Amino acid sequence: MIAAALLIGFWVYRAFYNWLHEPRGIKRLVLGRGEILAPDDPHVLFLExxxxxxxxxxxxxxxVVDLDGQEMYSRLYVDYIVVRDDSMYAVKLVRDRQPMEWTGSGLRDRLLVFTLLLPELEGILIVDNEYNTIRTVKFDINVEPKLKEA
Structure with a gap:
């Protein structure tokens, strides 16, 4: 019984320690199953x-966005979640009304939120069915940039 009490005490101590040292205000997104996939969806067929x-x-x-005490409502969309080689990716589809800016700051402003909300992602796939392309965007946070050698 002493061993069981010590084990339970250690478990309670570790749980309290982890809770105490967890970053304040961390908010992680947990996704459910999402919409039902249509068997003839061209995006799904292309990804497969x-x-x-x-x-x-x-x-x-x-x-919900609070701006000076006034609440505004919005939505964040993830088109698909895919897996390959035990790595998970969020998928964003290219849309004409929201062109992608292919610069570091453009990709950061548009896609970094997915990496922050879903840290288990390996990256974000940008799918353009019109040109049959898939581009992979990955963010490494707190990494010093590599200097180019002359």
């Missing part, structure tokens, strides 16, 4: 032809 397993459909994440 490229070796990805589509594990969930579109997710709508409701957001």
């Amino acid at each position: 032809s490229q070796g990805y397993e589509v594990v969930s459909g579109k997710h709508r994440v409701p957001l």
Whole structure:
């Protein structure tokens, strides 16, 4: 009984220690299953032809933004979640009305939120079905940039 009491006491101590040292205000997104996937969805078929397993459909994440005490409502969209080689990716589809700016700051402003809310992601896939391309965006946070050698 003493060993069991010590084990339970150690477990309670570790749980309290982890809770105490967890970053304040950390908010992580936990996604459910998303929308049901249509068997003839061209995006799903394209991703599967490229070796990805589509594990969930579109997710709508409701957001409340407080600006000077006034609440505004918005949504964050994840088009698909896919897996390949035990790595998980969020998928964003290219849309004409929201062109992607292919610069470091443009990608950061548009996609970094997914890496911060879903830290288990390996990256974000940008899928353009019109040109049959998939581009992978990955963010490494707190890494010194590599200097180019002359």
